[in-house]
Amino acid sequence: MTTLSTQAPAVRRPAVDAPRPWPLLRHSFALAGRSLTKTWRNPGMLLEALFMPAIFLLMFVYLFGGAVSGSSREYLQYVFPGVLVLTTILTGQVSTGVSIVVDMKKGVFDRFRSMPIARSAPLLGSMLGDAVRYPVAVTMLFGLGYLLGFRVETDLASALGAVALTIGFGFSLSWLTVLVAVLLGDENMVSWVAFLVPFPLVFGTSMAAPAETMPGWLQAWAEVNPVSHAIDASRRLLLGGPVAEPVLMTLLWGGAALLVLAPLAAWAYRRRM
Amino acid sequence: MSYAFEAEGLVKRYGSTTALAGVSLHARRGTVLGVLGPNGAGKTTAIQILATLLRPDAGRATVGGLDVVRDAARVGRLVGLTGQYATVDEDLTGAENLVLLGRLLDLPRAAARSRARALLTQVGLMDAAHLRVSAYSGGMRRRLDLAAGLIGRPEIVFLDEPTTGLDPGKREDLWATIRALAAEGATVLLTTQYLEEADALADEITVIDHGRVIAHDTPAGLKQLVGGRTIVVRPSDPALLGAAARVVERVTGRPVEQQHGGALTTPVESARAFTDVVRALETARVDVAELALRLPSLDEVFFSLTGVTETSATGTEETA
Numbered sequence: 186m187t188t189l190s191t192q193a194p195a196v197r198r199p200a201v202d203a204p205r206p207w208p209l210l211r212h213s214f215a216l217a218g219r220s221l222t223k224t225w226r227n228p229g230m231l232l233e234a235l236f237m238p239a240i241f242l243l244m245f246v247y248l249f250g251g252a253v254s255g256s257s258r259e260y261l262q263y264v265f266p267g268v269l270v271l272t273t274i275l276t277g278q279v280s281t282g283v284s285i286v287v288d289m290k291k292g293v294f295d296r297f298r299s300m301p302i303a304r305s306a307p308l309l310g311s312m313l314g315d316a317v318r319y320p321v322a323v324t325m326l327f328g329l330g331y332l333l334g335f336r337v338e339t340d341l342a343s344a345l346g347a348v349a350l351t352i353g354f355g356f357s358l359s360w361l362t363v364l365v366a367v368l369l370g371d372e373n374m375v376s377w378v379a380f381l382v383p384f385p386l387v388f389g390t391s392m393a394a395p396a397e398t399m400p401g402w403l404q405a406w407a408e409v410n411p412v413s414h415a416i417d418a419s420r421r422l423l424l425g426g427p428v429a430e431p432v433l434m435t436l437l438w439g440g441a442a443l444l445v446l447a448p449l450a451a452w453a454y455r456r457r458m
Numbered sequence: 459m460s461y462a463f464e465a466e467g468l469v470k471r472y473g474s475t476t477a478l479a480g481v482s483l484h485a486r487r488g489t490v491l492g493v494l495g496p497n498g499a500g501k502t503t504a505i506q507i508l509a510t511l512l513r514p515d516a517g518r519a520t521v522g523g524l525d526v527v528r529d530a531a532r533v534g535r536l537v538g539l540t541g542q543y544a545t546v547d548e549d550l551t552g553a554e555n556l557v558l559l560g561r562l563l564d565l566p567r568a569a570a571r572s573r574a575r576a577l578l579t580q581v582g583l584m585d586a587a588h589l590r591v592s593a594y595s596g597g598m599r600r601r602l603d604l605a606a607g608l609i610g611r612p613e614i615v616f617l618d619e620p621t622t623g624l625d626p627g628k629r630e631d632l633w634a635t636i637r638a639l640a641a642e643g644a645t646v647l648l649t650t651q652y653l654e655e656a657d658a659l660a661d662e663i664t665v666i667d668h669g670r671v672i673a674h675d676t677p678a679g680l681k682q683l684v685g686g687r688t689i690v691v692r693p694s695d696p697a698l699l700g701a702a703a704r705v706v707e708r709v710t711g712r713p714v715e716q717q718h719g720g721a722l723t724t725p726v727e728s729a730r731a732f733t734d735v736v737r738a739l740e741t742a743r744v745d746v747a748e749l750a751l752r753l754p755s756l757d758e759v760f761f762s763l764t765g766v767t768e769t770s771a772t773g774t775e776e777t778a
Contacts (some may be wrong), residue, residue: 208564215561223549226590292545296606299509301534302562 212306213313216297220284220314233279234318238272238326245393246333253394258334265335266347266419267392269326270412273351274387276322277359278379281315282366286375289367289457305451312356312363319352338424347422350435354415357439358386360446367453386412411438462487462614462645463508467517470503470669477503479669480517483647485662490636490646492660492677494653494760500669501649502541505618508647509539521614540607541618545599546591552578552602553587556609563610577605581635597628604632608639615639617648621655633659653760665763672763681753689735692721692748705742709734721748 224230245268250260288294288311297307337344361382366375389406390396390413396404407413415438417431464484470477478500485491495501506512508519510530519526522536546555553574560570578584581601586594591602604620617636621629636659640646650656656663657677665673665680675683689710693702703714703722710731714724726732732751739746 211564212562215558219547219550219554219558222554223547226549291547292543293547295511295543296539296545296559297562299511299534299537299539300559300562300610301531304531306562 209303209306209309212302213309216307216310217313217316220311221317224314224317230280231318231321234276234322235325237275237279238268238322239329241271242268242326242329242333249393261330261333261335262338262424264393265330266423267387267390267416269323269347269419269423270351270354270415271383271387271392272322272326273319273355274358274383274412275355276318277355278362278383279376280318281312281359282362282375282379283372284315285311285363286366286370286372289370304455308363308367308451308454312359316356319355323348323352339422343422343428346432347419350422350432351415351419354435354439357443357446358383360443360450364446364450364453367450367457370457386410390416392416411435411442414438460487461485461520462489463519463521463647465504465508465517465519468504468507468514468519469516470500470507470512471515476669478507478514478517481666481669481671482517483508483664483671485645485647487645488640488643489661490640490648490659492656492663493647493649493666494651494656494663495649495666496651498668499666501666502543502618503669504666505539505541505616505647505649506543509537509616510534511543535610536612537614537616538607538610538612539616539618540603540620541616542603542622543618545603546606548592549590551588551590552583552594552598552605555591555602556605559606559609573609577608581605582631596623597625600624601628601632604635612644614645615647617646619649619651621650621652629655665760667763673759678753680759683759687726687732688715688723688752688754689726689732690721690723690748690750690752691735691739691746694745694747696720698744701742702739702744702746705738705744706735709738726751 242265245264246257246261250257250264254260254263285308288307294307298304362375362379365378366372369375385406389403389410391407392412396407396413399407411434414431414434418428418435420426421428421431461484466482468478468481468483481500481504483491483493483504493501493504503512507514508521508526510526510533513527521533524533524536526533546552547558550558556574556577557567557570560573561567563570565573575584575587578587581604583598583601583605586598591599594602600620600623604617607615607617620636621632624632633655636646636648646659648656648659660677662674662676663680664671673680673683689706691702691706693699699717699720699722703717706714706722706724710724710726712724714722726735736749739749
């Protein structure tokens with residue numbers, strides 16, 4: 186039996202006197218720490234990030250490799266950079282939106298909202314905390330790729346550039362799911378959006394096969410599809426070729442997505458009161 | 459008079475349902491306001507508006523002189539909120555939850571830790587500090603919720619049904635904490651379905667029902683408002699109940715109202731009648747085991763104000 190002390194804290198002087206600078210960043214980092222602790226406690230949440238890239242890579246290389254390239258080994262070099270983009274986009278889509286909806290339905294978000302913290306911090310904190318999935322998924326992909334025989338044909342700096350670029354691109358696009366999540370507030374709907382949206386974007390490109398082999402309408406789509414630039418950039422950073430143009434286009438598209446979607450999602454989130 | 463918070467004519471609708479139909483509430487600094495009402499009366503909606511979680515459709519509210527809609531962020535610095543909807547994270551431990559909230563209130567790391575320890579001690583959860591909240595009992599959860607609302611040493615504390623689902627012993631403990639808060643100068647808004655709780659804690663009580671204020675007074679004033687006092691007489695020897703009833707009837711000049719369980723009750727006009735009854739019983743040599751002049755209970759007050767029976771007003775919700 187525990188007894189409550191009858192001595193209350195001195196309430197007349199608030200513990201918090203004045204706001205400190207950079208509230209959005211500091212609060213987001215504190216909340217990202219919370220997400221990381223939760224992930225650490227439920228590592229099952231990372232299984233998806235771990236196995237999804239492996240499944241896609243094995244499927245492409247062994248199911249289609251022979252048909253497309255005549256050899257699995259050759260096809261692995263071709264398809265790996267595309268699977269890297271697929272991995273980072275899917276990782277971004279499936280993780281964050283769902284965990285935000287789950288959080289919003291629980292009382293803990295209401296507590297955050299009742300506190301004098303930056304209003305978008307819970308949203309951004311959740312995104313940052315979930316970002317741990319990207320390195321997990323990418324490490325898995327490269328590990329398996331190397332076991333199967335994939336080799337980077339450029340240098341370490343370019344390879345790291347490809348990783349950073351594709352993660353950044355996946356993170357930017359993931360704000361789409363976040364926006365949908367905040368607007369709909371239903372995790373089942375969010376799962377569907379997260380599942381359906383990436384497909385035309387990622388598969389309607391030269392990821393799995395050269396665009397020349399596609400019907401005209403699909404070629405036209407692959408031409409204008411922003412993910413095509415990301416795949417070109419990834420391929421050239423990993424395998425060689427002029428990188429300036431596709432990297433620039435990827436940065437522009439990713440930046441545009443981030444600049445449009447992130448403020449929209451934050452606005453929709455703040456407006457849910 | 460300076461009010462710590464003040465709401466005027468709050469209206470909140472959800473579709474065709476009107477949760478609040480013009481509720482006004484206020485509390486002086488350092489007092490406890492009890493908001494009493496059955497489920498669905500609008501208590502939680504009112505607190506959520508004051509705590510800036512909801513915008514009112516009409517009416518206005520200020521907390522510490524700040525408008526809850528225009529100055530929402532600054533209001534957040536003044537208030538601490540405890541309610542079933544604003545809760546803690548189940549995957550974190552009690553201590554981690556409080557430290558996180560302290561960090562979000564811009565406390566340095568060391569200060570957040572020591573604040574968390576002090577509060578865990580205060581609500582008697584120090585032993586469970588490093589257990590995940592998912593392993594807490596309902597009562598432990600409520601106490602952690604209360605601690606979470608007090609992290610920022612708020613001047614104004616909103617407690618939405620803080621003792622719902624607690625067993626009586628823990629409820630008394632929580633009451634002691636709430637009284638201590640008020641003694642330290644905090645202003646407390648407490649909603650409750652427990653009439654006994656409002657009576658025990660509140661300086662003033664606002665009774666709301668169906669989104670409207672139906673009464674506002676001190677606990678004693680509220681009791682006076684609704685009806686006269688009652689004398690209870692329980693003779694030591696149950697066989698003398700009839701004799702006692704005749705004595706009381708002679709003094710008060712009206713028939714006794716109830717006569718069961720070996721005790722009789724009768725309404726009286728004034729306290730003067732009580733002393734007369736005492737003397738008359740003495741003269742008639744009727745020894746009593748219980749002799750009381752009692753105010754109507756808040757249950758009775760509530761019944762006469764709303765026409766709702768006490769069972770629906772005090773129904774409890776079980777929390778896991």
